[in-house]
Amino acid sequence: MNRIARTAAPLLALGLAAGACSPAGSTSGSSEEGKAEITFLTFETPNLDAKYWDGAIARAEKKVPGVSVKKLVAPSTDRTGYAKQLLASGQFPDVMIAVSPSGFAESGNLAAWTDKELAPFTFPHSNPIGGKIYQLPYNTQPTPLVYYSKDKFKKAGVAAPPKTYQELLDDSAKLKKAGINPFVVGGGGKDAFAASFLWTALVGTDVYKKTPDWMVQRRADEAKFADADFKGATDKFVQLVKMGYVDKAGLSRDYAATERAFLGGKGAMYPMGTWFATAADKNAMKDDIGVFPFPTDDGSPAVPSYTGGGMSVNAKSQHVALAKKFALAFQQDRRNLDAVVKSDGAIIAMKGYTPPDDMGPVYTATAKVYDDAVKDKGIVNAFLVETGDDSLLPGMVEKSYAFAQDVIAGRKNADQVTQALDEDKRRGRRAVLDEGAGVGGADPASALFSGHGGTPLLVGWRR
Template structure:
């Protein structure tokens, strides 16, 4: 992920600086029509492009009379980092989507949603911060699943996807022997997050499965990254790289190039979030793509997932109530929900919602894996994706992406990475 320049000031200090500047939220209407202008920070991807956002904003605007939306687009996938920059310059947006509330909420920059405002959501209390909800929990994203090319497996003599970690290693060795890269990974340029997904999977299967509140315990100082449980999971990630199952040249690929490489058959397996299903279903090889959860030692189902991703509202907005109404209108609009399902493979976490008809085979398979994990009580948090009281400390997620790149490039082993992560955590904990 291309990281924008970072300020070195702690977030709380940024809030104080921002308070001394004119707010960047709602401003008086400039057309004399009585409408309040709200700034809305969003992002654009190949799946969720400008056309999608413009149409979705227009639909929500119609449901909230008196509102005009000014769209702000983050210059990279790091919209949380960009939101910090906007806060520091006194331009914090009125509403924002898929921005981690951690840090912002604690420093009083976000307005909490009430229980009455959350009644339509399946998991209304997902990712609380101090017991309050600052981001609408509208969307569940399994992160990651393992997508695979059925034809490549068959050609290598693999009849079915692995169910245990031992089978995964055996299949990876078979693929490597056949001259195929087992895992297609990315992480280059602006998209460093993609380098971390095998790590996320292993922390889910080996750490969070045993201790679901592990990261909350880390925040409480009861565990460390250098403890055997976490270090062993990290060691498995290192082991996959050392065995040659992860192509380090993938670090030069950004998100789009990595997706293209997998669809072109440059490797057998692709660790990626459920949103990939949409791109897969739009490809000519959609019927050749299967999906499975990252295997556990004993074959049980564990699936890291995140529920949230919705709108947050600035507590300093000149029109907090209107901003909340817009946020809810945006995240509850059926056409907006259908559009994000079709565009980004979302699994909507709102009561009574059903996906639109005609979803493709990869999306349906993705949803089936998620439903099976729910039925097996195997859904756990997704390491590096969490927000709320058990999230990583501000700044440490970006550092973790860099550590994942170091592992794939062979620059660091499990001891070095976990020590460095503990050091980064200690520094962040004092800021």
């Protein structure tokens, strides 16, 4: 994700609001009403605006007597980067949502969730760090699927969505010949992550489908980015650009502008996370939008997905127990869940939950693609989205976004990207061993923490 300017003024203002007497690493205290006040770091987007968060917080507060919640809003989509700033300034929030736990957990700054607390969740042990869970796994988002314009496919003579990668190439050639841009992508400004979705898809189909624990092997130096499978997936990304199938203008567009570009007819296909479904269902174009999983060479399913995105709790908060109760109440509130499904296209990973009956056609089609992949055992990890023991080392996610931008701009090929990733991984491992504790200090694994761009959750919360 994008870097946040490390200016003193926002932190000073936040510090004055939180209270100068709070202990380092925590902003909790007592409210004027005699209730325990906890701070909650969240974010606002066009889909999840202030009204949504205020209502959701109020409902959860009512279920936890004795707690008062102070909302903190991250100034950009990089909530993880902002949380690091708050930690460094002694203002780490009591509760946070969709903040990557990597680094925070290893340095002892997050409270682990117990099996009893995780019992309501469908996949309770998603994204473990050192065998423990530090972020509630309440939301699954395939990232990416491919949304497409049925009308543009028809105009180019494409009868149906591609089932194999070769069919995808053939269809892209038809679209280009018809004067239609095949892929709309983003990646400009603060939203560098949006350049990476084709790469995420290709690593899912060509690497993780074949070797589900590939990233675990890479972290153990039993595999290399420059090995054939990963380099081959990266080269497919490079070749899509070279063939003119990827709109390079996307590098000047932030996330919102990229979404507008697709909905405005600037291209036929849009690789994006499932949160796009609800934005599509609110658009006049909704009946023209279809969705398919990015195809593998042989046509078997491989849908990159991430389950997580929920709340984490500050282990050093004055009110850990109350913070946990609030987080669980927030995540299990039916109206909160319905609201995030309707506003952000979430596929809720909570036992017994069913989405509202009035969801639109794009969300319904999106959920079917995911459900079919689950039935066919076609779910794989999502490269650059993982946040647990099988994720990239701290410091490498943001660099990978930059590499994706370089590929789209034509500045780097597969050899250059994979060699650079291997070198970054080697330097990162050496730094972890040599530098000792990083921000928050208790664990050598956090040595590179200050350079970690991080991913939320859940990629869907990046807008």
